[in-house]
Amino acid sequence: MIYLDHNATTRLKPEALEAMSAARVKGRNPMSLHRPGRRARVQLDEAREALRRLCNAPKADVIFTSGGTESDHIALRGLAHARRRAHGATKVILTEVEHPAIKCAAETLAEDGFEVITLDAPSGRIDPKDFESIVDSDVAVVAVMLAHNTTGIVQPVTEICNLANSHGVPVHVDAVQAAGKTTIEFYQLGATSLAVSAHKFGGPRGVGALIIQKCVDLVPIWSGGGQEEGKRSGSHANALIAGMAAAADATIFDQDAMAAKRDVFEAGLIAETGAQILGAEHPRLPNTCAAIIGGIDGRAFVKAMDEKYIAVSAGAACHAASGGMGPAGQIRFSLGQQNTEKELSEALKITVEVVSNLRKER
Ligand code: PLP
Numbered sequence: 001m002i003y004l005d006h007n008a009t010t011r012l013k014p015e016a017l018e019a020m021s022a023a024r025v026k027g028r029n030p031m032s033l034h035r036p037g038r039r040a041r042v043q044l045d046e047a048r049e050a051l052r053r054l055c056n057a058p059k060a061d062v063i064f065t066s067g068g069t070e071s072d073h074i075a076l077r078g079l080a081h082a083r084r085r086a087h088g089a090t091k092v093i094l095t096e097v098e099h100p101a102i103k104c105a106a107e108t109l110a111e112d113g114f115e116v117i118t119l120d121a122p123s124g125r126i127d128p129k130d131f132e133s134i135v136d137s138d139v140a141v142v143a144v145m146l147a148h149n150t151t152g153i154v155q156p157v158t159e160i161c162n163l164a165n166s167h168g169v170p171v172h173v174d175a176v177q178a179a180g181k182t183t184i185e186f187y188q189l190g191a192t193s194l195a196v197s198a199h200k201f202g203g204p205r206g207v208g209a210l211i212i213q214k215c216v217d218l219v220p221i222w223s224g225g226g227q228e229e230g231k232r233s234g235s236h237a238n239a240l241i242a243g244m245a246a247a248a249d250a251t252i253f254d255q256d257a258m259a260a261k262r263d264v265f266e267a268g269l270i271a272e273t274g275a276q277i278l279g280a281e282h283p284r285l286p287n288t289c290a291a292i293i294g295g296i297d298g299r300a301f302v303k304a305m306d307e308k309y310i311a312v313s314a315g316a317a318c319h320a321a322s323g324g325m326g327p328a329g330q331i332r333f334s335l336g337q338q339n340t341e342k343e344l345s346e347a348l349k350i351t352v353e354v355v356s357n358l359r360k361e362r
Pocket of ligand 1: 007008066067068069070072099101145147148149174176177197198208
């Protein structure tokens, strides 16, 4: 099987598996005061360091969560409520291209009485000028993703953070797709908080983290045992956290090599099928190629490719299963470090065959 769906999930890195086995054998509750508990706590602190390294955030707090969705909810809802409590701010701004995790968190905030404003991104990338015209000190929180799951388009996050911060408004950045595929500079971005998810960078599914500036007020979205300084109650998943940390440390950022492989594939796709590449005019993740191929239905294409042992996606995997996808005909190829040039040229050859067969069937 040639796997070209790394934006849906990635293969567990051997380093992560090893760290998880070790943590599972040794793991105890890090909240316990005894030696096994203290040992587990040291491991947790080491894992926090690995996440800080991944995001270049040496002084930030790290809150462990169950993944990107939870990190997004904790941040967006927690920051909004904290700022409303402190300053009476009532508005929430997000972009139209956000992941459902953010959109649903914003819906919850609307139910809680916030006014939710959605910023258009007609070409897939928001314009900071549009944002500048709507941001003011009555905004409780802003959500902007670093890179889009389907198109890979990188948003102008630094500009957005600078504008928001000038009004004292916190910004939550969903970096779930960016982490592991591109370098994240937490402080240069100017983000208040940033969500990552282990399974997108070679760690296990079901664990993630929220990187958050120190001393930022966050109202917890649920309460319980008071773990993570009360910001995320619930016993720690030690083994999963250890796997995430090992995957973070094993991440290789060979972005130029990745982009070069993707560009060769993409040039072939355009030449052979007339594909239109989404977001090509914008900065993009180096591994992502989202295309519209004329006359091709995305789901039919994915099925036909699957029969030829090539895994691709029609839009985002998490929406595909529930039937909701991007525009008809949208196809996503997302590369991983282990994809060879040979695999990509094989995948291109089969893509061309499949497109030609599907066009004949019309
Ligand atoms: N945010 C983005 C941009 C994503 O692509 C995803 C998952 O695909 C999520 C959030 C949710 O992450 P998780 O699957 O870890 O809950």
